[in-house]
Amino acid sequence: MSDDEQMYDEAMMEDEETALEIAALQSEDLLPPPKKEFINHKVALRALVDELSQKSLNWIQRCDVTSTEPIVVDKTENDLDRELKFYQQGLEAVIQAQLEVKKVGVPFSRPDDYFAEMVKSDAHMARIRQKLLDQQKGIQNSEEAKKQRELRKYGKKIEQEKLKEREDQKKASLDKIATIKKRLRSGDLGEVDDFEIDVASDDDGGNTKAKGARGKKGKDGKPMANKKRQLKNDKFGFGGKKRGLKKNTAESTSDMSGFSQKRNKSANFSAVHQRGKTKRPGKSKRQRTN
Amino acid sequence: MATLYKTAKSEYQDVDDVLEEREKRSDIKQRILMVASRGVTFRQRHLMNDLEVLLPHSKKESKVEAKQDIDILNELAEIQNCNNVFYFEARKHQDLYLWIARAPSGPSVKFHVQNIHTMDELKMTGNCLRGSRPVLSFDSNFDSEPHLQLLKEIFTQTFGVPKGARKSKPFFDHVFTFSVVDGRIWFRNFQIVEKDAQTGGDMAKNAKPTLVEIGPRFVLNTIRIFEGSFGGPTLYENPRYISPNVVRAAVRSQKATKYASRVADTQDREARARANPLPSDPLKDVFE
Numbered sequence: 023m024s025d026d027e028q029m030y031d032e033a034m035m036e037d038e039e040t041a042l043e044i045a046a047l048q049s050e051d052l053l054p055p056p057k058k059e060f061i062n063h064k065v066a067l068r069a070l071v072d073e074l075s076q077k078s079l080n081w082i083q084r085c086d087v088t089s090t091e092p093i094v095v096d097k098t099e100n101d102l103d104r105e106l107k108f109y110q111q112g113l114e115a116v117i118q119a120q121l122e123v124k125k126v127g128v129p130f131s132r133p134d135d136y137f138a139e140m141v142k143s144d145a146h147m148a149r150i151r152q153k154l155l156d157q158q159k160g161i162q163n164s165e166e167a168k169k170q171r172e173l174r175k176y177g178k179k180i181e182q183e184k185l186k187e188r189e190d191q192k193k194a195s196l197d198k199i200a201t202i203k204k205r206l207r208s209g210d211l212g213e214v215d216d217f218e219i220d221v222a223s224d225d226d227g228g229n230t231k232a233k234g235a236r237g238k239k240g241k242d243g244k245p246m247a248n249k250k251r252q253l254k255n256d257k258f259g260f261g262g263k264k265r266g267l268k269k270n271t272a273e274s275t276s277d278m279s280g281f282s283q284k285r286n287k288s289a290n291f292s293a294v295h296q297r298g299k300t301k302r303p304g305k306s307k308r309q310r311t312n
Numbered sequence: 313m314a315t316l317y318k319t320a321k322s323e324y325q326d327v328d329d330v331l332e333e334r335e336k337r338s339d340i341k342q343r344i345l346m347v348a349s350r351g352v353t354f355r356q357r358h359l360m361n362d363l364e365v366l367l368p369h370s371k372k373e374s375k376v377e378a379k380q381d382i383d384i385l386n387e388l389a390e391i392q393n394c395n396n397v398f399y400f401e402a403r404k405h406q407d408l409y410l411w412i413a414r415a416p417s418g419p420s421v422k423f424h425v426q427n428i429h430t431m432d433e434l435k436m437t438g439n440c441l442r443g444s445r446p447v448l449s450f451d452s453n454f455d456s457e458p459h460l461q462l463l464k465e466i467f468t469q470t471f472g473v474p475k476g477a478r479k480s481k482p483f484f485d486h487v488f489t490f491s492v493v494d495g496r497i498w499f500r501n502f503q504i505v506e507k508d509a510q511t512g513g514d515m516a517k518n519a520k521p522t523l524v525e526i527g528p529r530f531v532l533n534t535i536r537i538f539e540g541s542f543g544g545p546t547l548y549e550n551p552r553y554i555s556p557n558v559v560r561a562a563v564r565s566q567k568a569t570k571y572a573s574r575v576a577d578t579q580d581r582e583a584r585a586r587a588n589p590l591p592s593d594p595l596k597d598v599f600e
Contacts, residue, residue, distance in 0.1 A: 060551040066539070067458035067547055070419055074465050083475050085484075086448040086468045093451045098494040105500075112489040112502045112523050115449030119484060120521075131506050132441060132483040139442045141365055141526065142431060153434045 081122045087115035342474050344370040345394035345415075347385060350377050352402040358430040359408075360400050362528045365431075366486075366501065367471065368443040368479040370398070382542045389415035396470050397541075400425075407556045410532065411542065412466060418540040421466065423532040424553065426496070431527040438503030438524035440486040445473040446501075447484055453492035459537055459548040460492065486526060495552045497532040500525065 076084060089111045095104050123130040140147075247255065257267065303311075346364050348357060352375070364372050371392050378384050378399070389397050399411035408428070413420030429436070448471060454464040471488055473480050489500045502523035508515050515521070537548040 061546045061549040062459065063547045064458045067462050067537070070539075070547070071458065071461045071465055074414075074419075074462070074469070076465075076469065084448075084468055085445060085472050086450060086464075088450045088455065088464075089452045092453045092456070093491050093493060095493050104493060104498075107493075108489050108491055108498065108500050109502070109523055111451060111491060112449050112487045112500065113520065115447055115489070116487050116504050116521055116523070119447040119487075123484065128482065130484050131504070132444070132481070132485060136483075138481060140439050141442050142439045146432075147439055150434050150437050154437065 080126070082126045082128060085119065087118045087122075089114055342369055342396060342469055342472075342477075343392075343394040344396040344398055344470055345373055345385075345389045345392050346370050346398045346400075347373045347388065348375050348400040349379075349402050350375050351405055352400060352408070353405060355428055355430060356400060356402055356408045356425075358432060359425075359428050359528050359530065360398075362431045363398070365442060366446070367473060369473055369477040385411075385413070386416045386541050398470070399542075409535070412470060413541045414466070415541050418538065418544055419462070419466075419547065420538045420541050420543070421463065422535045422538070423497075424535055424556070426531040426533060427529065429527060429529040433527060436525045436527035436529075438486070438501075438505075438526035440503050440526055441481050441483065443473070443479045444481045444483045444485045445475070446471065447487040447504075448472050449487050449489040451489075451491040454490070459534070462537065462548075463497065463534070464490070487523065495533075495550070497534070499528075499530050499532065501527060501529075 093107045093111060095107060098104060120130050142150075302308075344367060346360055348360055352360070360372075364370050371394055373388060373392065376384065376388070378401075382399075385397050385399055389395070395415055397411065397413045397415050399413065401409040401411060403409065408425040410423045410425050411420060412423070448468055450464055450467075454460045467490055475482075485504050487502050487504060489498075489502065491498045491500075503526050505522045505524055506515055507513065508519075533553055534548070534550045535553050536546050536550070538544045539547050
């Protein structure tokens with residue numbers, strides 16, 4: 023084989039390869055190329071329509087109605103629009119049919135006392151009704167829940183306002199008391215008590231409170247332990263069963279009443295902060311300073 | 313003898329009368345044979361049952377295997393004394409094709425049935441008498457093309473319940489709508505409600521009736537129209553019809569190309585890495 027011939031052969035092979043590549047690329051297109059010719063024998067079809075036609079029959083035997091307007095739907099996927107068009111077409115046909123039937127003098131709708139087997143059984147219709155009822159109920163329930171949620175939100179606001187009001191009142195009355203006390207101390211008591219407050223009794227109350235802070239007297243005359251002490255007594259000693267008290271129970275584990283998300287996330291509660299903040303200095307350091 | 317003769321004669325007359333009456337009663341005689349192929353799914357079978365219930369002039373046959381020899385359906389129709397055949401042909405346990413044929417001389421149409429919803433669905437709340445006659449409502453798009461005109465005529469003669477048909481009731485309480493949207497034929501079945509929706513009493517004189525859907529729903533995509541019954545020369549071919557097999561294959565091939573392109577990409581990357589090796593670092597051995 024001469025050099026020329028070899029060159030020619032190689033060129034041919036390359037050509038073939040490129041052709042194959044192109045074919046492969048084309049075959050990757052999603053759908054096969056559409057057929058060029060589609061059969062549509064309009065003449066034959068028309069002839070067939072004429073042959074089959076039963077136009078000569080009375081309307082009451084054919085019962086067909088053609089709409090006046092052709093259906094045009096912009097987007098087939100739009101279910102609501104499409105179904106509405108179908109509905110309108112059907113309704114138009116029904117009204118037309120009623121007129122036609124009236125012309126012939128045949129009853130259109132069945133009389134009320136005409137009972138016969140229906141297409142859907144009673145049991146099936148009961149299921150349909152039940153489903154409708156359930157749907158309605160669901161809607162009602164969700165609406166009720168929505169309302170309750172709103173109410174709760176509103177109720178919280180009201181509660182907060184009330185609390186604030188109470189606090190303000192308390193503060194105001196305390197202020198008044200303080201001013202009165204000041205006046206009393208300075209001996210400048212006016213003839214008229216503008217605030218209409220029983221000063222003496224209020225003073226008494228203040229005293230008892232002060233005493234209470236120092237320690238209430240128990241039944242036996244000894245001062246009663248404060249709340250913290252009481253709790254600790256309950257927990258660690260002074261009567262009652264001790265065994266298993268410190269153990270967690272299912273309830274105590276699931277009890278989240280002492281937990282506040284807000285507090286947990288707050289900066290001065292987080293472990294990192296605490297480590298930095300409250301570090302007790304070492305013993306030597308303490309001794310040095312003291 | 314005389315009595316014998318008399319009874320025989322009267323019987324003969326009776327038969328004559330009956331025949332005459334039958335002639336008078338049914339000026340158009342349409343009977344539909346409903347057949348399914350083997351391998352129909354339950355939904356497809358229910359659709360057929362629904363149509364059988366709605367069309368009292370239909371006769372259901374047991375399933376047939378007519379893949380090769382579809383002519384057998386013409387014979388079945390003749391045996392059952394039917395002049396129309398609805399053949400529900402299921403393929404691959406998922407695609408449903410509907411043949412509507414006029415036996416024995418044609419024409420016949422093959423449809424692809426899509427978007428099937430049967431009457432069993434609880435969404436459709438209407439109901440109607442079993443065997444009452446439907447009003448057939450056609451979209452005026454049906455008059456635009458010869459093949460649609462033919463389909464309209466075929467639908468009128470098959471879906472319309474003939475007056476005085478056996479088991480039919482002489483009232484109208486539902487309407488079949490046929491509409492052409494997107495080149496396909498959409499079928500709906502509505503109940504005609506002539507009562508006041510709120511009170512349940514009679515309607516006002518001029519008020520329009522309302523419609524409530526009964527079902528079934530389906531969409532017919534025409535594939536071909538043949539001149540004969542289940543065969544013969546093709547008169548019409550739908551250019552917009554794409555076989556569900558082709559659609560599925562396209563989806564599959566799309567998935568396949570995804571993998572192939574990924575493999576090609578990795579190969580490309582490797583080749584690139586090989587073609588451009590990293591330059592050797594002159595300071596690599598400084599600390600050793």
